[in-house]
Amino acid sequence: MKTPPQQKTYERAVRLHNRAARCQSAGEPIRPEKLYLRSLALKEQIFGPNHLEVAVTLNNLGLYYKTLGRLPEARTAYMRSLPIMEKELGGSDTQVGDLLYNLAQLLKKEADELEQRSRMIHEAAVEASSGLWREKAVIRQELAAFDLEIGQSKIHRFGVFAAGPIPAAGRIIEYTGERVSRRYWAPRCAGRTYLCNLDKYWCLDGSIGGSGAELINHCCEPNCKFLRESGRVWVVSLRAIDPGEELLLDYNFRKEFGIVRCYCGAPSCRGTINRR
Numbered sequence: 303m304k305t306p307p308q309q310k311t312y313e314r315a316v317r318l319h320n321r322a323a324r325c326q327s328a329g330e331p332i333r334p335e336k337l338y339l340r341s342l343a344l345k346e347q348i349f350g351p352n353h354l355e356v357a358v359t360l361n362n363l364g365l366y367y368k369t370l371g372r373l374p375e376a377r378t379a380y381m382r383s384l385p386i387m388e389k390e391l392g393g394s395d396t397q398v399g400d401l402l403y404n405l406a407q408l409l410k411k412e413a414d415e416l417e418q419r420s421r422m423i424h425e426a427a428v429e430a431s432s433g434l435w436r437e438k439a440v441i442r443q444e445l446a447a448f449d450l451e452i453g454q455s456k457i458h459r460f461g462v463f464a465a466g467p468i469p470a471a472g473r474i475i476e477y478t479g480e481r482v483s484r485r486y487w488a489p490r491c492a493g494r495t496y497l498c499n500l501d502k503y504w505c506l507d508g509s510i511g512g513s514g515a516e517l518i519n520h521c522c523e524p525n526c527k528f529l530r531e532s533g534r535v536w537v538v539s540l541r542a543i544d545p546g547e548e549l550l551l552d553y554n555f556r557k558e559f560g561i562v563r564c565y566c567g568a569p570s571c572r573g574t575i576n577r578r
């Protein structure tokens with residue numbers, strides 16, 4: 303007997319969901335998202351957006367995002383799943399209880415992050431008004447091919463700005479710092495963010511012997527990029543940069559060392575400084 307097409311689609315959706323769950327429990331960071339989203343699309347196509355099957359996949363997807371620290375996406379998934387589960391299973395079902403617990407944990411974590419961000423903004427404002435950062439943040443102009451200056455950034459504390467016009471594809475400044483081998487990356491990453499990969503084995507810690515390039519802020523829509531050549535790293539302009547414009551790089555942090563939230567404000571902001 304032939305299987306009806308809808309039954310086949312449903313079986314595919316279940317297979318995708320189960321594969322995603324297996325990848326998730328194996329700790330794979332990337333594949334589960336695609337698999338869950340494909341399963342979700344098929345289930346929505348068969349059952350509509352408010353079916354228990356849809357809620358189950360949303361619930362798993364929420365947990366996946368939560369584990370990766372992608373909290374806003376986790377919240378959206380849980381918030382969509384919750385009313386469906388409550389309606390379909392009843393408000394006293396233990397699955398609803400589990401979802402509420404996960405959502406509560408997530409909201410606490412989000413609240414902590416908001417508090418921490420607020421504190422950082424106020425600390426930066428105090429630092430800016432004291433003018434003390436001018437002594438700490440210095441550009442070694444001899445390592446730069448164009449005039450640069452430090453100024454207050456709209457993205458994060460202070461940043462590096464073009465003091466004159468910079469053409470496209472111009473080598474602006476060399477990124478210097480202490481060479482650190484792979485063995486010591488992880489502990490340094492925990493406390494500092496001035497790290498730039500040189501190759502698979504070495505990276506440069508710009509907090510020690512930095513040229514000032516380490517002060518360039520991250521943005522998901524950068525106007526500069528790193529150029530690695532012969533064991534050295536330069537910051538190169540992606541397009542012509544006007545005087546007074548802030549230099550911006552896409553840091554593309556590795557996910558293994560933790561998720562770092564991004565507030566660059568660019569229209570295509572990924573939400574994190576990590577690579578997708």
Ligand SMILES: [Zn+2]
Nearest residue numbers: 522564566571
């Ligand atoms: Zn961003």
